[in-house]
Amino acid sequence: MSESPMAATDRVVVGVSGSPGSLAALGRAADEARLRGAELWPVVAWEAPEGDLAARRFPATSALLPEWERLARERLEGALRDVFGDAGAGLPGQALVVRGAPGPALVRIAGRGGDLLVIGAGGRGRLHRALWPSVSRYCLARAACPVLAVPPSPLHAALTAVHRRNVLRLRLDTRDLEREFEAVPPDAEGRRG
Known part of the structure; x- marks a missing residue:
């Protein structure tokens, strides 16, 4: 008897930014992990405010990198608390704080054969779409695993x-x-x- 693709999923990777859309995606990812008997891997990706090039060119900027990483970790912990409370998700897995652009980081982490990538989608105005690239579009176009795009509430x-x-x-x-x-x-x- 062959196994269905859904049963093969062993990790559910979810992008978390702290936005309402990412919180909805985190909740949905936990539901999917429970249904599939998979691990939950919430991921927050962060970059230096002016990008990595500026951080390398200016020593004062690179001195702030540990502080920015700490803030990203706090944002992830806050999102987990907002969605699951103090008890936590009650699922196996690992929460990750990754330095890099969100889209490429999520696609890189969700690179295993049995992964499912969950992302928040939509809820962005025209100006926001014009100024900032869409993480969901990047992931949908480039991920090697199935991607679940969760619409906003x-x-x-x-x-x-x-x-x-x-x-x-x-x-x-x-x-x-x-x-x-x-x-x-x-x-x-x-x-x-």
């Missing part, structure tokens, strides 16, 4: 709109919130608050 667009209104100091329309609270069943009243 439907709440992400609403939260982005509220954030944009706050930044622009525009008045928030609270009528939608009022309608939501009016729609809450009476027995849920005691649980709210």
Whole structure:
């Protein structure tokens, strides 16, 4: 009897940046790891703010590399705490902090035959897409293993709109919130608050 490709997956590698999309991807990756009996490998990739070339050219910049790595590690630990709480995922695996561009780092790490790469996708505006390369597109185009692109939560667009209104100091329309609270069943009243 031949084994299906899904049963052969022994690692689920997931890109983590701390963004809402990456947190959704981390949760989905944990679900996939449980379903497949695989290890969970959350990965945060980081680069020097001005790139590796600037870090090599300026000694003062290279002195900050350990600090940037520490911040990346804290971002990964925070994301794991946000998704799984203090108890952790309860899955075997290894959390990695890798220096390098996120797309190439994720593709390199998820290079084994039985790997599944999980990434957050979507939720980026036109300006953001024009200025920064898409990690999800890079991974989808270059990964040697299956890639699962997790779309953003439907709440992400609403939260982005509220954030944009706050930044622009525009008045928030609270009528939608009022309608939501009016729609809450009476027995849920005691649980709210």
